Amino acid sequence: MTSGALLQGVAVVLALEGLAYAVAPGAMRRALAAVAAAPDGTLRRAGLVAATLGVAIAWALQRG
Numbered sequence: 254m255t256s257g258a259l260l261q262g263v264a265v266v267l268a269l270e271g272l273a274y275a276v277a278p279g280a281m282r283r284a285l286a287a288v289a290a291a292p293d294g295t296l297r298r299a300g301l302v303a304a305t306l307g308v309a310i311a312w313a314l315q316r317g
Contacts, residue, residue: 262311
């Protein structure tokens with residue numbers, strides 16, 4: 254993966270997150286409150302799943 258592709262991925266994430274805050278700020282505030290209240294173990298597992306899925310998708314896109 255090139256640094257350009259990595260930056261494009263970061264740009265897409267920023268655009269989608271920014272759009273979510275612009276369209277539904279109340280829902281994003283509630284989601285952040287739920288994340289803040291979640292136990293560490295739950296956040297750790299969710300983070301590992303998200304990271305694994307992200308790497309798998311990036312790998313699949315690179316190969317295809």
